[in-house]
Amino acid sequence: MLDFLVGRFNQILFSGWQHFSLVVQCLILATILAVIIAALVYRSKALISAANSVSAVGLTIPSFALIGLLIAPFGFGVLPAVIVVAFFATLPILRNAVVGLSGINPATVEAARGIGMSRFRTLMQVELPMAWPVILAGVRVSAQMVMGVAAVAAYALGPGLGGFIFSGLSRLGGANSLESVVTGVVGVIILALILDLLLIGLGRLTIPRGIRV
Amino acid sequence: MSAALNESALTQSETGDAGDEAAGPIRTAAYAGGLWRSWRGLVYQLVGIAAVLFGLIIWLANTGLSATELTTLAPAALWGYTVEHLQLTLVAAVIVLVVAIPLGVALTRKRLRFLSAPVLIVANIGQAAPAIGLVVLLAFWLGFGFWAAIVSLVLYAILPVLRNTMVGLQQVDQRLVEAGRGMGMSAAAVLFKVELPLAVPVMLSGIRTALVLLVGTAALATFINGGGLGILITTGVNLKLTSVLITGSVLVALLALFIDWFGRVVEHLARPKGL
Amino acid sequence: MSESSKAASSPSTSANGITGASILLDKVTKRYPGQATPAVDGLTMEIPAGKMVMFVGPSGCGKTTTLKMINRLIEPTEGKIILNGDDVTAMDGDKLRRKMGYVIQAGGLFPHMTVATNIAIVPKMLGWDKARIAARVDELLELVSLDPGVYRDRFPKELSGGQQQRVGVARALAADPPVLLMDEPFGAVDPITRLRLQDELINIQAELQKTIVCVTHDFDEAVKLGDWIAVFNEGAQLVQYDTPERILADPADDFVENFIGSGAGLKQLTLTRVSEVGLAEAIVAHPGDSASSVMSRVNAAGHGHAVIVDERSRPISWLSRRQLSRLDVIGSTTDPKLPVVGNRATLNDALDTMLVSSAGAALVTGRRDVFEGVIDVKTVMDAITAAHEAAALESDDAPVGLNTGTMQRVSQPAADGGAAAGTEVDAGTEVDAGNEATVMAAATHEQAAE
Numbered sequence: 001m002l003d004f005l006v007g008r009f010n011q012i013l014f015s016g017w018q019h020f021s022l023v024v025q026c027l028i029l030a031t032i033l034a035v036i037i038a039a040l041v042y043r044s045k046a047l048i049s050a051a052n053s054v055s056a057v058g059l060t061i062p063s064f065a066l067i068g069l070l071i072a073p074f075g076f077g078v079l080p081a082v083i084v085v086a087f088f089a090t091l092p093i094l095r096n097a098v099v100g101l102s103g104i105n106p107a108t109v110e111a112a113r114g115i116g117m118s119r120f121r122t123l124m125q126v127e128l129p130m131a132w133p134v135i136l137a138g139v140r141v142s143a144q145m146v147m148g149v150a151a152v153a154a155y156a157l158g159p160g161l162g163g164f165i166f167s168g169l170s171r172l173g174g175a176n177s178l179e180s181v182v183t184g185v186v187g188v189i190i191l192a193l194i195l196d197l198l199l200i201g202l203g204r205l206t207i208p209r210g211i212r213v
Numbered sequence: 214m215s216a217a218l219n220e221s222a223l224t225q226s227e228t229g230d231a232g233d234e235a236a237g238p239i240r241t242a243a244y245a246g247g248l249w250r251s252w253r254g255l256v257y258q259l260v261g262i263a264a265v266l267f268g269l270i271i272w273l274a275n276t277g278l279s280a281t282e283l284t285t286l287a288p289a290a291l292w293g294y295t296v297e298h299l300q301l302t303l304v305a306a307v308i309v310l311v312v313a314i315p316l317g318v319a320l321t322r323k324r325l326r327f328l329s330a331p332v333l334i335v336a337n338i339g340q341a342a343p344a345i346g347l348v349v350l351l352a353f354w355l356g357f358g359f360w361a362a363i364v365s366l367v368l369y370a371i372l373p374v375l376r377n378t379m380v381g382l383q384q385v386d387q388r389l390v391e392a393g394r395g396m397g398m399s400a401a402a403v404l405f406k407v408e409l410p411l412a413v414p415v416m417l418s419g420i421r422t423a424l425v426l427l428v429g430t431a432a433l434a435t436f437i438n439g440g441g442l443g444i445l446i447t448t449g450v451n452l453k454l455t456s457v458l459i460t461g462s463v464l465v466a467l468l469a470l471f472i473d474w475f476g477r478v479v480e481h482l483a484r485p486k487g488l
Numbered sequence: 489m490s491e492s493s494k495a496a497s498s499p500s501t502s503a504n505g506i507t508g509a510s511i512l513l514d515k516v517t518k519r520y521p522g523q524a525t526p527a528v529d530g531l532t533m534e535i536p537a538g539k540m541v542m543f544v545g546p547s548g549c550g551k552t553t554t555l556k557m558i559n560r561l562i563e564p565t566e567g568k569i570i571l572n573g574d575d576v577t578a579m580d581g582d583k584l585r586r587k588m589g590y591v592i593q594a595g596g597l598f599p600h601m602t603v604a605t606n607i608a609i610v611p612k613m614l615g616w617d618k619a620r621i622a623a624r625v626d627e628l629l630e631l632v633s634l635d636p637g638v639y640r641d642r643f644p645k646e647l648s649g650g651q652q653q654r655v656g657v658a659r660a661l662a663a664d665p666p667v668l669l670m671d672e673p674f675g676a677v678d679p680i681t682r683l684r685l686q687d688e689l690i691n692i693q694a695e696l697q698k699t700i701v702c703v704t705h706d707f708d709e710a711v712k713l714g715d716w717i718a719v720f721n722e723g724a725q726l727v728q729y730d731t732p733e734r735i736l737a738d739p740a741d742d743f744v745e746n747f748i749g750s751g752a753g754l755k756q757l758t759l760t761r762v763s764e765v766g767l768a769e770a771i772v773a774h775p776g777d778s779a780s781s782v783m784s785r786v787n788a789a790g791h792g793h794a795v796i797v798d799e800r801s802r803p804i805s806w807l808s809r810r811q812l813s814r815l816d817v818i819g820s821t822t823d824p825k826l827p828v829v830g831n832r833a834t835l836n837d838a839l840d841t842m843l844v845s846s847a848g849a850a851l852v853t854g855r856r857d858v859f860e861g862v863i864d865v866k867t868v869m870d871a872i873t874a875a876h877e878a879a880a881l882e883s884d885d886a887p888v889g890l891n892t893g894t895m896q897r898v899s900q901p902a903a904d905g906g907a908a909a910g911t912e913v914d915a916g917t918e919v920d921a922g923n924e925a926t927v928m929a930a931a932t933h934e935q936a937a938e
Contacts, residue, residue, distance in 0.1 A: 062429025185346030392596030397586030487643030
């Protein structure tokens with residue numbers, strides 16, 4: 001095991017970094033997308049329930065099935081992996097962003113409008129900061145989930161640690177096959193924990209002290 | 214279509230309400246509206262699943278399929294894979310319920326409560342493991358096949374049921390527990406007659422989450438010869454048969470949505486009245 | 489003097505109608521691990537059969553802990569609990585609790601069970617057959633003034649807060665337990681509903697004569713409901729245990745005085761109940777009667793109003809001459825703002841009601857809301873005078889209550905108060921357990937000697 005780790009240290013680091021960076025970039029994209037969508041829908045009950053249905057249905061679709069569907073038009077490589085990871089990353093954040101924005105006390109919003117803040121300004125300076133803890137909780141859920149999704153995405157020859165799992169599987173019984181799979185699995189767990197810690201730290205830095213729990 | 218359904222919902226609620234003299238016509242109407250609203254999503258979901266399935270069949274019928282594709286996608290073969298997939302899901306689900314619910318109950322009892330936080334932390338970390346990795350790792354240990362797949366499925370789906378059982382029990386108003394004990398109900402009677410019934414909605418949603426996870430993860434069982442619909446996806450990729458690949462993916466997704474629908478129906482029916 | 493203390497002064501009549509059991513807490517102590525001072529420290533207390541005893545005190549004073557030790561929801565660390573002379577400290581807790589009704593704030597109804605199922609829980613555990621349970625459920629719903637046909641199959645969420653509380657009381661009474669324990673029973677309802685529920689509890693108690701122990705933080709509620717009031721300070725130190733009249737007239741120390749708050753004189757008004765003063769007659773008519781004949785009866789009697797009652801003699805409206813003159817036939821409409829007080833309401837409540845009524849008087853109803861008569865301001869004024877005279881009289885039959893714990897200094901005034909009453913009473917007649925009574929009496933003397 002140790003030989004395996006030392007021998008492929010650079011490859012492991014590189015794959016780990018690729019995995020991490022795929023997930024983080026998709027998360028950033030997903031957060032922006034989710035917040036924009038939530039900001040567009042949160043004032044209408046019908047749109048809220050539509051958005052909730054979309055995220056519920058989307059989360060029900062197995063990631064492996066979606067990868068299969070995307071291989072058909074996009075072939076193998078980075079693109080289907082990015083689409084799948086970003087898709088699944090968006091859904092929990094969207095759900096939480098809608099809940100966070102629509103859960104704000106109307107009196108607070110009214111107060112903001114009452115002192116002459118524009119709608120956009122109210123959203124940026126009052127509503128989003130107040131909903132941010134809920135949104136960030138969604139980001140954490142997303143992060144943990146898409147770490148695993150990114151591993152499955154390696155089936156479509158996407159980047160990252162999933163490659164170790166699939167290559168171990170294909171050489172089953174061969175030299176270092178078990179080591180390869182263990183590296184993939186443990187690597188993903190470690191990355192998930194690191195990212196979660198980073199997100200907790202981000203929460204500490206960005207959640208206003210007045211609404212911290 | 215929609216009007217007819219609406220009407221049937223109305224009659225249903227009226228018969229259901231007949232015993233309650235005090236419920237005036239206004240209340241009955243509002244109730245019927247609520248009933249339709251709460252069932253509407255479920256009806257849409259089922260209609261959507263049927264529509265996509267229908268579309269898939271039409272598409273397959275109108276695409277010129279090669280001989281290999283025709284063999285792979287023969288109705289009997291598809292049905293066989295679906296049954297295998299459901300077997301994987303349901304066997305794993307039963308084991309999950311048998312393990313996770315008693316465990317959840319035990320961990321919320323006073324004497325074991327101190328263990329609940331560590332157990333949840335371990336389970337959460339375990340959940341961070343990628344499902345595909347878990348499936349493959351266990352195959353190294355237990356060999357290929359159905360039961361190795363079952364073990365990894367069970368491990369993967371235990372957390373939501375365990376967590377929701379614990380949360381469901383913890384959110385039961387402690388004053389109700391005390392009221393029960395105060396009336397002379399034994400601890401077991403309070404558990405079975407008060408705590409568990411009140412925890413049912415939360416527990417059921419955890420069970421539904423687990424079922425959906427199981428359907429998705431069961432698609433990975435094909436990598437270790439565990440059976441199921443996943444074989445269509447791998448076959449499609451390996452042999453570059455796009456129609457097989459798409460059929461497999463869509464069927465897995467539809468099965469997950471159907472199981473989710475089924476879970477929602479059960480939640481609807483099993484939710485204790487009065488909540 | 490209220491009739492409750494009169495009843496207490498004649499233990500020989502206790503067999504008449506009393507279905508309650510006496511309770512004795514014998515040097516009961518509760519220590520929690522890791523806490524330096526005990527939550528309850530050596531409390532000895534006698535709760536007479538068929539009486540309503542109120543535990544009052546600031547929050548966290550241990551009154552709820554004491555209550556829960558009676559049905560052993562909280563197990564005492566030391567001491568004994570004696571129910572009707574039997575030591576129940578070691579008996580099976582669940583079986584004990586089936587013999588004691590338990591009512592908590594907001595009723596504590598199980599939301600997933602119908603009203604009937606909620607009430608049937610204890611009878612079911614006791615193995616009653618279905619027919620008997622069904623009959624009992626209806627009987628109890630009647631008792632708490634809920635129409636069984638309407639409410640039997642409802643779920644708790646379909647009831648108002650007050651109705652939930654009534655069902656909570658019905659559930660506690662289901663198996664006809666001799667003892668009823670109530671923990672802030674009316675804490676979660678609005679003030680008006682609270683007054684009505686209090687009146688109803690008084691009515692029910694007059695009928696059933698259970699032993700009721702009720703925890704409240706509301707001193708007015710204690711004065712209104714209690715035959716006896718136990719005032720607790722921190723650490724469940726029993727500061728004073730006496731009748732409401734005497735606690736108001738003669739608080740044991742500053743703590744009790746502060747707890748009573750201002751207006752002790754006015755609170756005396758809450759000690760007299762409507763049923764204890766003379767009511768004025770009224771002209772009674774029914775829906776469907778001719779208005780002119782009712783009018784002539786009103787004129788003949790020299791009254792200003794006629795009371796309209798329904799087929800169960802419950803008042804539904806109160807028509808003035810002017811209103812009568814505009815009618816041909818008496819209608820059956822119910823006036824929602826009808827000034828009604830129960831006959832167990834206090835004069836204080838009656839005064840409140842009549843001050844907002846246009847007639848300057850209020851209708852009095854008895855059991856099951858049956859109309860009894862009219863009360864006016866003059867009646868209340870006379871009663872105030874009478875109450876002042878009555879407060880001068882003293883009863884000398886207070887049950888025993890004292891602390892033998894370590895916090896002697898704080899409990900001293902309480903012991904004095906308890907002893908003053910306790911030494912004079914023949915404890916044997918009050919408490920069925922002779923031995924314990926002797927021990928207690930001895931303890932009381934010791935305290936007095938100090």
